[in-house]
Amino acid sequence: xxxxxxxxxxxxxxxxxxxxxxxxxxxxxxxxxxxxxxxxxxxxxxxxxxxxxxxxxxxxxxxxxxxxxxxxxxxxxxxxxxxxxxxxxxxxxxxxxxxxxxxxxxxxxxxxxxxxxxxxxxxxxxxxxxxxxxxxxxxxxxxxxxxxxxxxxxxxxxxxxxxxxxxxxxxxxxxxxxxxxxxxxxxxxxxxxxxxxxxxxxxxxxxxxxxxxxxxxxxxxxxxxxxxxxxxxxxxxxxxxxxxxxxxxxxxxxxxxxxxxxxxxxxxxxxxxxxxxxxxxxxxxxxxxxxxxxxxxxxxxxxxxxxxxxxxxxxxxxxxxxxxxxxxxxxxxxxxxxxxxxxxxxxxxxxxxxxxx
Numbered sequence: 001x002x003x004x005x006x007x008x009x010x011x012x013x014x015x016x017x018x019x020x021x022x023x024x025x026x027x028x029x030x031x032x033x034x035x036x037x038x039x040x041x042x043x044x045x046x047x048x049x050x051x052x053x054x055x056x057x058x059x060x061x062x063x064x065x066x067x068x069x070x071x072x073x074x075x076x077x078x079x080x081x082x083x084x085x086x087x088x089x090x091x092x093x094x095x096x097x098x099x100x101x102x103x104x105x106x107x108x109x110x111x112x113x114x115x116x117x118x119x120x121x122x123x124x125x126x127x128x129x130x131x132x133x134x135x136x137x138x139x140x141x142x143x144x145x146x147x148x149x150x151x152x153x154x155x156x157x158x159x160x161x162x163x164x165x166x167x168x169x170x171x172x173x174x175x176x177x178x179x180x181x182x183x184x185x186x187x188x189x190x191x192x193x194x195x196x197x198x199x200x201x202x203x204x205x206x207x208x209x210x211x212x213x214x215x216x217x218x219x220x221x222x223x224x225x226x227x228x229x230x231x232x233x234x235x236x237x238x239x240x241x242x243x244x245x246x247x248x249x250x251x252x253x254x255x256x257x258x259x260x261x262x263x264x265x266x267x268x269x270x271x272x273x274x275x276x277x278x279x280x281x282x283x284x285x286x287x288x289x290x291x292x293x294x295x296x297x298x299x300x301x302x303x304x305x306x307x308x309x310x311x312x313x314x315x316x317x318x319x320x321x322x323x324x325x326x327x328x329x330x331x332x333x334x335x336x337x338x339x340x341x342x343x344x345x346x347x348x349x350x351x352x353x354x355x356x357x
Contacts, residue, residue: 050275050329058274059333065267066337072260073097076143076253080136084239085251086128095349096125098312100137102346106300107341115141124353135239140253148289149256151265218332264288264338271334277326279319285311303339307331 074097078088088096103117115137122133243249265284272279291310307328314327 043261047325047329047332050325051332051342053276054274054329054333055276056274058270062267062270062274062333062337063341064227065263065270066341069097069260069263069267069338070094070101071257072263073140073144076256076260077136077140078247079253079256080139080143080243081122081126081132083243083246084128084132084134084136086122086126086136088126092125095345096122098342098346099349099353100346101342102350105343105346107301121353122352124356131233132239139243143250143253144257144260146254147261148292151258151261152286152289154285178271259290262274268330269335271330272322272326273325274333275329277321277330279317279322281313283314283317283319287317307335310335330348 071094075090076092077097077100078090078093081088081093099121100118103115103121107117115134119130119134122128122136123130126133195231265281266290268284268288269279269281287310290313291306293309310331311324311327314322314331315324
């Protein structure tokens with residue numbers, strides 16, 4: 001059996017069994033608690049009243065914006081896989097990315113929890129090595145960070161010119177967080193890239209005994225050799241290096257990522273239009289990326305955490321018409337599309353791939 005086949009089995013058996021299932025159940029339970037608190041603070045009756053009066057045509061536009069976001073990021077994944085020599089059709093790219101979002105939305109810690117499952121999905125659909133799929137989705141997730149922070153800074157800068165930004169302590173803290181991320185994360189990525197060979201050696205040293213130890217507990221699974229595991233890990237790092245040193249592919253993937261972020265921001269702006277309380281588009285430009293940071297919480301797909309951050313930021317903004325019920329109603333419409341469309345579609349994709357396999 002190839003070591004790649006064993007690694008795929010490790011991901012499925014170790015990732016989805018026992019502890020992860022319990023963590024997911026606890027995560028959803030925590031999300032329900034957060035939503036209960038949000039609804040009680042905003043007032044259930046006021047929230048339902050806002051939702052009942054929403055313009056259904058504009059709500060449909062929010063769903064279309066969500067599909068645009070999925071398409072843009074799916075094409076970014078297709079671009080990265082193309083750089084790695086893995087062909088993927090346009091429909092396949094869209095469906096695979098919805099499957100990726102499904103895995104992110106049903107596992108704790110968002111992308112960190114869903115990436116191993118996404119890599120397995122890519123390897124099956126595109127008939128690629130597991131480590132290549134993992135390198136591709138990791139590259140896309142990293143690239144998606146760059147335009148999010150850039151757009152957030154532009155949105156904050158533009159909004160500062162229109163209002164007394166210093167009047168809100170929460171918005172000042174949000175701006176500080178964006179600036180710290182804009183400086184800190186690229187610095188860490190640069191340092192990691194400069195020391196990538198030492199980092200690879202350290203990963204090999206830590207991961208190899210772990211894989212061999214787990215393999216001894218799996219029935220009918222041969223224990224992989226040290227050289228075999230090292231080759232797979234080296235393949236992952238070489239794939240990352242190929243993506244990072246391809247300017248044309250990077251530029252196209254970043255452009256598609258930016259388009260996807262804009263679709264999400266447009267979706268939030270349309271959600272406020274739908275409930276009859278318009279907000280400046282500049283507010284959506286910096287609120288959406290900051291809210292997405294809450295996706296790293298133990299809650300599946302950031303459910304509950306992202307909504308809370310969005311509501312807090314929107315209410316903190318100097319927008320007199322945006323009260324707690326109004327903000328929560330718009331966020332429910334927006335997140336209802338952004339969370340549930342990829343979860344439902346991606347779940348169908350993941351199920352179909354699993355049955356075919």
